[in-house]
Amino acid sequence: MLYRTYKRFFCRNVRNDRIGLTGGAEALYKKQIIGMIDIGSNTVRLAVYQITENGAFRVIDQGRWPARLSQKLTAGGELPRESVDELAEVLLHFKRICRMHRTTRIKAVATAAIRQAANREQALARLTEVTGLTIELLSGEDEARFGSLAMLRTMDVEDGFVVDIGGGSTEITLLRDRKIVSSVSFPFGCVNTSRRFGMKDEPVPPAVMERAVSELAAQLRSEPWIRSHPGLPLIGLGGTLRSFAKISQRSIDYPLSNLHGYEFPPLALENALQTLAPLGVEKRRKVPGLSKDRADVIVPGLLILQAVVQACQASRVVVCGAGLRDGIFFDACLPAEEVFLSSRQVLEDSIRNLSALYPTVPQAHLEQVNRLALSLYDSLAPEASLPPSSRVLLDAASRLFRIGSMIDVGDNADHTFYILMHAHWNGLGHREMLLTAAIASYKGPGAMRSRLVPYKALLREGDFERISKLGMLLQLAAALDRSESQGIASLDITVERSRQLTLSAAANHPLHVEMMEVETLAKDFKKSWGLSPVLSVSTLAPPPR
Template identity: 60%
Template structure:
């Protein structure tokens, strides 16, 4: 019998360009992650017949893919499979027949989402995974484009337009050849004409454009490859909106076979990246956005939240980070919760005192607090070299609420052991760091190292800690339930390293609490 600690849910997104599967695991503690994925390039919008129907061959092919996805879900023990269809099937003249045949062949019910539902669900994915309070969410699919206005982390307006990278490619007869500037201009102009139907889009100049879907991800991959970007994720990547036009003009000059050879661009997107970027350029120009942000989550994630975690999206930027830390800690419970909370408490107390003596940059407390809750996560791989594993995991696992640069800082703080090891870890990421970042990481990392030493026995024996600076000495007077020989030894072991960073030597003295009857 399957353990009841995990609930498995499969989500299938039958898009106009691609059919995707995500299999999610939700534990009894509320932790969640993706455990399997599938992707099939469908090009349903491209395969529509002249009368607007989806041909039998395409339906049979789609049915086989759905059967395969349902089998994958069954192998994982999925309790539920939720399948949705978007623009291509929504717009098909024979959509009811298509849905009936797919249900019969694959044994799964299929919901047809309206454009407004697509926009709402995609926006929910963004709100659960990025910390932006205001902006436009744009999702360029194969057969439609959804645009949502977010104000104060709530959906203010949403609209769907029947224009996507696949149906635009078909309508303008884009084949294997390079695309002329006149054609690009026409696609951009058509996009702007459609956007005028929603007058609110042009009324908020300067808001960031937060992009979902394959077109924006493909653009970001190309740009990261071109600049040798060292961070291993797309989600949260920011680039100037001017990069859209520059990349579009560059790729349009190339015939499709040459585009497919471009490093960083997947081969199956070589023919649709140009019309997708032309639509995106129209949105950027009409909305007058200056920044484009990549959102790595999308419709499937929004459906998961709606299906399995039906809570309101995080209400503030800090809530996004808080939920992500909670999820990581629940997925990788590498240390007793009491120890983590004690180290966090000690680290914050040290910070508040020493920040008066030597002020640290804005946002430092949040980074230290984050690192204090995750500094033992690497022990899930191996307790030996825990710090190196922690650094790797915090840079390569998917978590939200910090920028790419801030994640590097948090990972450096959480894994800090010495200035020399920090320099080695940060070396590949120097291009992303600002002046003074290494010094900030070192100071906060040393504070966390000292806080960890103060609960080395993991007994939470220190009930209160009195901190004072006397010349070149950091006086720590701890009230405790019992003597602290292990903590005193650990503080002594790291004192030299602490002095290198802070210019003062920590000295731990204890006062044992009196529990004798009055």
């Protein structure tokens, strides 16, 4: 007698949307190398992006130089000629790096320090004369828009504030339903705030910090909408946020080095300021996780962040590893309006990009395994009390589980876990990324537990069982297409009262290898699910000629 019966049909057609770029951008921008130079008030940065022939993209080189341009403005607000010429030499160095990579184009932008300079036109003309680069001067609104775009393309946040603390300005943006509602650029950043309040090499007295926060808060009050949405998360971009995240991770021995998506409560800011402010710059340089060229501006940067957190009444702070250069790159090279419509698109685009960067097995096989895995999940999960997010994790894992074959087929599981834990991909939090990597690389409970030992601080009660169940579903789905021929056209999934899981497949050809694989997995699958899988096959008649 049947206990439960499910039926799922599968289409063998490959999806029309190709991996990576979509729409007109695919034809326009594939197989390019683009250099992006951001002339910031505190740091000048280079990122060299590669767009591959199949539409994937990645950063292949980067550079940085601590410019401190905001500190070099004269009393009259001008950028001295020697500072401009020094900057030109840095740009020429970055240009040589771009030339080495054979970039198809270089895009250079300048932000607050040059925007605020009284001689900005002359400075830009001089830079162009020496370097041959055309430098675009961004407005504060441009900075806010590009920063928000970088966040939207790399995080699944629906509602929240975005703050980008630079050397000479701070941009704040309000997002609702992934759309920009309000934005503003304030003329204070970590460098000019340090200069304004005399935060030099010595410890910063409490009275100076109180005065700075008071004045910053007064400026923030000029935009009432900042205080009108309490409880939203604050997404932070820029060097101040990344530096603080590094310090925080080192202080708690965080098991990941990934800054993108790292979260901390607002109280952590106050604790950090209490630790860092009493130290002189030389002692700050010895703080684990803090780069030496950030030691003199970390305190004013954190004071700005604290003022913004208090003004927004943020519930939590999340670090965004992407920034201005990424936003400009996305806008210029990978236009995609749909990114604003759905946070799910972030994970989808990221999986496509990873799959295109590390092509291993035929895409048709991965899609068949994905369909089979989700079909098994939809049939069996309701009785297993798995969290709703489990389907998203299995979906991602079943499309990436062979990615480690790019390094070595024999140790695919180990390499898959490593790549998914160290590659740049977006749309999942750190814990969810860990669970996905464990599911994708699952080969049994013993190996899984060994891999997860260094990451136990990220795990919660029930995660081992969850990984085992989803990992076995993926193993079974892969066994059902072991010949990589997409032989199964439709599948009936039946749970018998005897706890047998009957998989009745209508196939285009005999599935001898698949039947053997399912039989091999049966014992382990029963340990995880309490069900014994059995595959039965009926071969479809060939189409008439």
